[in-house]
Amino acid sequence: MLLGTNLLMAQTDAGSAATGQAEAPKVDWTGVAYYVLIFFLICLGVAVVGKILKVYDLTLKMQGKKGLNWNTVMATFCIIFLLIGLYGAYWSFTEQGSMTLPEAASAHGVKIDEMFTVTTILTMIVFFITQILLFTFLFRYRYSAKRRAHFLPHNNTIEKVWTIIPAVVLTILVVFGFFTWQKIMNSENLKDDINIDVTGHQFAWELRYPGKDGVLGPKDFRLVTGTNNLGVNFKKKSSFDDLKVDTMYLPVNKSIRLNILAQDVIHSVYMPYFRVQLNAVPGLPTFFKFVPTITTAQMRAKLDDPKFEYTLYCNKICGGSHYNMQKVVRVVSEAEYQTWLSKQKPYLNDALRKELHFASANEQSNGSTNRLALNN
Amino acid sequence: MSTLAVHDHEVAHHDEHGHEHHHDQSFLSKYVFSMDHKMIAKQFLITGITMAVIAMILSILFRIQLAYPEKTFPLLTTLLGRFAPNGRISPDFYLALVTIHGTIMVFFVLTAGLSGTFANLLIPLQVGARDMASPFMNMLSYWLFFLASVIMLSSFFVQKGPASGGWTIYPPLSALPKAMPGSGEGMTLWLISMVLFVASSLMGGINYVSTVLNMRTKGMDLWKMPLTIWALFLTAILGILAFPVLVAGVVLLIFDRSVGTSFYLSDIVLNGVQQPFEGGSPILFQHLFWFLGHPEVYIVIMPAMGISSEVMSVNSRKPIFGYHAMVYSLIGITVLSFIVWGHHMFVTGMNPFLGGVFMITTLIIAVPSAVKTFNWLATLWRGNIRFTPAMLFAIGMVSFFISGGLTGIFLGNATLDINLHDTYFVVAHFHLVMGSAAIFGMLAGVYHWFPKMFGRMMDEKLGYLHFWLTFICAYLVFFPMHFMGLDGVPRRYYAFTEFASMQKWLTINTFVTWAAIIAALSQFGFLYNFFVSMFKGEKATQNPWESNTLEWTTPVEHLHGNWPGEIPTVYRWPYDYSKPGAEQDYIPQTVPYSQTMSSNLPHDFEDNPAGLEALNTYTSTLKANEQVK
């Protein structure tokens, strides 16, 4: 049954792409044969080149010459690889490196970026030195019958040096990393934190903002119904003014506390522009606190992209549509935030009110609806 | 006592059967249910290669989807049927491909294929034993592995397709059959397959450890063992200690799936329906999984390290630099790898302080890794380097290990991992440091010990071609992925079409796919070389690489019991290459010091005062003679 619907859905998806054909498209075997042919031609080419090299080698040898010295050829390849590889790495760093995330749009993100830069510099020094040494040694010390290798089983001094130096460098990185990490993850709760409830389920995010009281009402998965899809507990007063929200609006330079939970499987709240990520785990409420510092408008100007939006997306495999589980995030000024907030609808909508009114009029049956829900 | 008994039995056995009855082994007992460690090694190798080819094809399938997310390929429908309706791989099947690719590569190729092949082949041959401690258990180990492979692959033939929750199969996704098609029978088969796999791996591991500890030949003390043996030995210990924890985790998952327990499940509402699970923790599974999972990555890389060390020493004609440091760093890695697993869980909601502690242990493990790298470089320094294909692959292993290891320092830092976790940066990291490096170590081993396994040589030129194509393409595939990760592109996404910010990576994805296709095609060069050389390759000589280790003292033609006469005695460490004063640039382990007076060093006799005295008299007579002249 499940597969059936899946198949159907996939078919309509791809069907619209493939000019709405109902039956499976036909294989163009000439195209396939073409690729197979190319592959065999390449193999043939390789075989021919191989034979030519062999013949060339033999004729050289018959003429009393030395023949091709493959060892030197390989050593030369190594040095060529080093040169091209270095250029390639440089190209990749500039070309693709410039496609990576812009500066962090959050206060703690700036610290993360600093640490990232320091780590990059240190590791890249090691990367270039070791790779250059590796491939130049290969070329420089290629085989020669005239020479013997230098018998050097060990050298305690140098070994101590290259144990201690990485240890010291890593210790420095660890110490800074540790304290920054503690600071980011253990930030104290402030009174004026803006609490936002983020709940993941297959395959969407639900957002809930606290109302005037600034407090989110508690949730309980046993209370989930069609209209109360988060299972908010309306026995608590704090739940009444909660808001159901579609886009995550954040006032700039305010401390935000995301309260994260999942309903079915593990999801992950990922907002890379803010350097924010935390898994959403069923049964394990978590939170992440951060301060956005760059508004959407500012970021649009910075990136010169008028359509730019911050997004929150899922970063833990959660099923078939994992690749499309996103929410738009807008960072705005305090004033814009307040106007937006005033327009949001309460979570406790009419349908839910009806459902609950019926329930609260008769406390006894409230309990039994819950049990009913459980038995479902 | 028992050691001796086993030994004697083996020798006696050999003497009885060795000569007369050698040819009446039936086909079945020689090639199929063989108890000979060399044959079992070949069985592991060929099964491993087969699984590798399958996993590689799976990867090409999903790479096609990533490169051409909007195109239809009717051929895919013809090949895959319901899994690729209308010429496109379905999202669920995409995840199944990723999952089975990862599972096969990590467990079936790089654990069983790598350790299974080389531990079986090399441990008896390099420590000087007639066979494994328990040949029967060894055979059982292979057949359980084979069965596990068959079951894993059979999951492609069940209605809803194979497991598809990622190779880490985190519950609740993997625990709830309704959460995704792959969590149905496919996941059941995955779990059964893994239990059998672990049983196989334990039988193998116990055998390897007991063989190394009890069955070394005369003179082969621990500090005279080649680094391959050290690596395989420590790998086996890691496996024995870590794999049972995976079984525990898997069994609890089976209970949650089939019996209705709630070990990993709590507070779940699936598709609007409350599930009757309470009190479990999804994080518990992650702890159990990574308690194996992290040691597992070292189970994968350590044999590759051992093989590369050996191959690089032989082909640079130089002793491995810092043999003791190499062993101690392997031991260090073995011990530390048990206390770093939490670095895979920094952002799971695990207590941040715990995360901080795991960050500290994780960055400590980078130190022995760094020491190994520097020692490899020092081994090459002032060597006399011969570029056999094996040597090239060993070098490739080092290059990949550096490139991938360095990004581990980013990921090991919990602060940086916040933004990098589960992105393509992680994919790049582990495909370089584990995937590519370990595969290259394995290929180095295959090229190096092919003559030992099959008595023939592989074609060198084809090996060169294979190396360069694979080496270059692997970098082309994985290097750009770092930058995708730094742009916040998540792994395990079916398509990057839904996000404006990710569409710019489409050209890179296409490029990567083509590099992967070329890399995959060049593996056919290897396969051709491997299978044709097996029958038609040039006949190997007894010691084709002029190597010091014991395996090259056995005859080219295999015989049960390995050595025709007595097992040779070992007198020296395995790395006396280019020793000053020696006639040749290598001195096999079986040559006693008394025959190499001209090259002996005081250092050789550190714990042998009698030998040192002999050396001193030798040098003083030499001096005296010179004075007479």
Ligand code: HEM
């Ligand atoms: C230099 C030392 C290393 C450090 C500090 C390190 C650190 C890490 C960290 C922190 C992660 C988790 C990243 C994340 O999921 O966010 C990771 C992932 C991984 N590492 Fe390493 N690593 C190192 C070396 C290695 C080696 C030698 C191997 C294997 C041979 C390896 C294989 C893996 C694998 C397979 C994963 C990904 C697992 C997954 O999520 O699917 N790493 N590494």
Ligand SMILES: [Cu+2]
């Ligand atoms: Cu997801």
Ligand SMILES: [Cu+2]
């Ligand atoms: Cu790890």
